[in-house]
Amino acid sequence: MFDRAPVPSALASPTAARAIRRREGSRRLVDVGRLLSQVLTVRCAGCDAPGAPICRSCRFALLATPPRRPGVLVAVPFTGRARQVVLGFKFHNRRAVAGHLAGLVRRRLEQVGVRPGIDVDVVTWAPTGDARRRERGFDQAELIARHLARQLGLPCRRLLVREESSGPQSGRSRAERLRAPGFRARLDRPGRAVLLVDDVATTGATLGSASAALRSVGARDVLSVAVAGTPVRTRRRPNGHRRPLRQAA
Numbered sequence: 001m002f003d004r005a006p007v008p009s010a011l012a013s014p015t016a017a018r019a020i021r022r023r024e025g026s027r028r029l030v031d032v033g034r035l036l037s038q039v040l041t042v043r044c045a046g047c048d049a050p051g052a053p054i055c056r057s058c059r060f061a062l063l064a065t066p067p068r069r070p071g072v073l074v075a076v077p078f079t080g081r082a083r084q085v086v087l088g089f090k091f092h093n094r095r096a097v098a099g100h101l102a103g104l105v106r107r108r109l110e111q112v113g114v115r116p117g118i119d120v121d122v123v124t125w126a127p128t129g130d131a132r133r134r135e136r137g138f139d140q141a142e143l144i145a146r147h148l149a150r151q152l153g154l155p156c157r158r159l160l161v162r163e164e165s166s167g168p169q170s171g172r173s174r175a176e177r178l179r180a181p182g183f184r185a186r187l188d189r190p191g192r193a194v195l196l197v198d199d200v201a202t203t204g205a206t207l208g209s210a211s212a213a214l215r216s217v218g219a220r221d222v223l224s225v226a227v228a229g230t231p232v233r234t235r236r237r238p239n240g241h242r243r244p245l246r247q248a249a
């Protein structure tokens with residue numbers, strides 16, 4: 001089988017080697033051209049309109065009243081156009097919008113009177129699973145956390161590791177294992193007041209699990225925030241009124 005292995009063509013003759021170099025050179029030029037046009041054609045993460053990472057109309061949609069969620073502070077509702085922007089960021093690699101989304105979280109923190117450096121002194125994120133991060137090329141929660149930390153003037157530290165499904169799961173019911181990923185936490189300093197960031201809060205299970213891990217290693221306080229959140233589910237009472245399942249925070 002070894003004698004069938006092709007002789008590297010660059011070694012065949014100097015002329016062939018030059019031809020290969022020329023061909024590869026022009027292929028590289030095509031790649032650069034394609035990359036440049038991708039970079040220059042900036043499109044809106046929400047509606048794909050060309051011109052800006054987020055267009056005026058989508059920017060406006062992100063000003064919608066955020067849902068009140070128990071245990072997590074949310075900047076925008078995970079519905080309609082706002083949802084499209086977050087999905088564009090998350091699944092279509094629209095990283096340019098991360099700073100804007102982080103800014104919405106910062107504004108929400110200001111609204112509720114959170115004082116950076118006093119109420120929270122370090123920023124971290126609930127890490128995405130390895131497979132998903134490889135697939136997307138980045139961890140969207142980390143990107144938001146890094147932008148947010150810079151805007152708040154706080155350090156951003158990796159304090160959590162996601163336990164892949166093979167990890168120890170004892171003491172948790174099957175339903176819990178399905179619902180919430182496990183996290184291991186390590187504080188860079190004891191007694192930290194942690195601002196814990198995620199991109200989307202749906203069931204709240206991920207943030208709940210990550211927050212519990214941080215508290216278990218001695219975090220003084222954990223404030224969970226998400227860019228977007230689904231409205232809290234309501235249950236119809238016998239008299240026909242709706243009320244939240246749990247009291248909104």
Ligand SMILES: [Zn+2]
Nearest residue numbers: 044047055058
């Ligand atoms: Zn748009």
